[in-house]
Amino acid sequence: MNRDHPIDPHFTDEATPLDATVDVAPVAGFGLHDSNWSESQWQDLIISFVENGLVNWKELGALILGHLNPSQTGTSLASSDGFKRRYGKGNTMRIVMDWAYAQTGQCQDCGSRLELQADHIESRELFTDPLEADYIENITLRCRRCNVVRRPSHEQGGKTFLTAESALMWILLVIKPRTYFDFVRLCRIYGMTMADIRMQEAWAMAHWLSRNDPPLYGIENDENASYDLLHWQTGEITRTDACETIPDNAKKLYENVRGNYSFAFLAKAEDGRIKLFNYPLRWIPFSTYDLGEMPPYALAIRYTPPNKKKGLAQRITPLPPSGDLIIVSHVVVAPNEHLVVGNVNHGDKTTIKDPVNLNGKLLDRKLQKQHDLQLSVASGEGY
Numbered sequence: 135m136n137r138d139h140p141i142d143p144h145f146t147d148e149a150t151p152l153d154a155t156v157d158v159a160p161v162a163g164f165g166l167h168d169s170n171w172s173e174s175q176w177q178d179l180i181i182s183f184v185e186n187g188l189v190n191w192k193e194l195g196a197l198i199l200g201h202l203n204p205s206q207t208g209t210s211l212a213s214s215d216g217f218k219r220r221y222g223k224g225n226t227m228r229i230v231m232d233w234a235y236a237q238t239g240q241c242q243d244c245g246s247r248l249e250l251q252a253d254h255i256e257s258r259e260l261f262t263d264p265l266e267a268d269y270i271e272n273i274t275l276r277c278r279r280c281n282v283v284r285r286p287s288h289e290q291g292g293k294t295f296l297t298a299e300s301a302l303m304w305i306l307l308v309i310k311p312r313t314y315f316d317f318v319r320l321c322r323i324y325g326m327t328m329a330d331i332r333m334q335e336a337w338a339m340a341h342w343l344s345r346n347d348p349p350l351y352g353i354e355n356d357e358n359a360s361y362d363l364l365h366w367q368t369g370e371i372t373r374t375d376a377c378e379t380i381p382d383n384a385k386k387l388y389e390n391v392r393g394n395y396s397f398a399f400l401a402k403a404e405d406g407r408i409k410l411f412n413y414p415l416r417w418i419p420f421s422t423y424d425l426g427e428m429p430p431y432a433l434a435i436r437y438t439p440p441n442k443k444k445g446l447a448q449r450i451t452p453l454p455p456s457g458d459l460i461i462v463s464h465v466v467v468a469p470n471e472h473l474v475v476g477n478v479n480h481g482d483k484t485t486i487k488d489p490v491n492l493n494g495k496l497l498d499r500k501l502q503k504q505h506d507l508q509l510s511v512a513s514g515e516g517y
């Protein structure tokens with residue numbers, strides 16, 4: 135994840151999570167994936183949206199009516215080249231409509247009546263001539279959602295009912311990520327593989343609702359707040375609000391650290407070599423979300439997009455130091471301080487220039503040879 139993200143974290147006229155006292159979604163332990171959500175949880179969610187003025191019943195009514203109308207089921211088939219070629223232009227619409235009227239009017243996979251589309255039973259890719267797939271006995275009704283989740287790009291593996299575009303709003307309104315970075319991480323652990331730009335677009339809703347009166351959302355104002363840094367038994371580093379109760383499986387590394395500071399650490403890899411990391415606090419994930427069966431530190435991840443050229447799937451890997459790294463020294467660094475590394479026992483100290491860009495890099499060879507390295511800070515702007 136790029137730490138120099140162009141996205142403005144917080145505008146002055148926007149509410150913070152503390153200011154946003156209205157919960158547009160009920161706090162009901164939904165978890166991150168929806169395989170266990172009940173009809174009554176969905177009902178509570180929609181009622182809450184209406185009661186808090188996010189949408190009204192009239193809009194929902196209009197939306198549902200529009201999605202009940204099977205508007206494309208006939209014409210999309212009748213206009214396809216394969217159908218015209220097989221049945222002749224003049225006959226196609228009649229054949230297609232006879233077929234449409236004979237259907238049950240429900241999605242073949244989930245039974246929904248919403249957003250039905252005509253879909254091939256044997257898909258076009260299975261035919262040498264794709265247009266050969268266009269014959270009326272090879273067509274079935276599927277809702278748009280089921281159509282989308284059949285695509286190979288959809289990798290949530292039955293854990294979720296929502297399409298990615300719906301899940302973006304679900305994550306935003308139900309989990310309420312406090313920063314854009316956490317929003318993206320939530321989307322990634324949810325299973326989304328789309329490019330970041332889709333999340334950037336969706337994040338606009340957070341800005342809009344934070345400016346609503348009363349605020350229906352809150353965006354973290356990192357630069358103006360303080361946090362406790364937690365180190366979990368399994369290695370993850372997260373932040374939480376200052377003075378929150380510390381869970382049993384975590385310990386507090388620092389308390390009341392200003393959001394414009396950064397957290398630097400040296401970590402030993404399995405091969406014994408030392409790597410340097412420096413995370414601006416505003417970039418460290420929060421462990422304050424209710425993620426259901428997932429642990430609160432589940433956002434301590436790194437995401438690698440799929441590489442289609444090389445045929446590699448997306449990868450989610452632990453955010454260091456979680457994974458195979460062991461912290462050997464750590465320090466918090468104020469904006470007017472610089473980071474130095476030296477030996478615990480004697481005075482030689484080396485200033486680290488541009489530590490953020492060295493994230494995850496090995497310390498240079500001269501330093502690697504020393505034992506008992508320790509990070510500290512020195513004041514002053516200059517190097």
Ligand SMILES: [Zn+2]
Pocket residue numbers: 241242243244245246276277278279280281
């Ligand atoms: Zn369906």
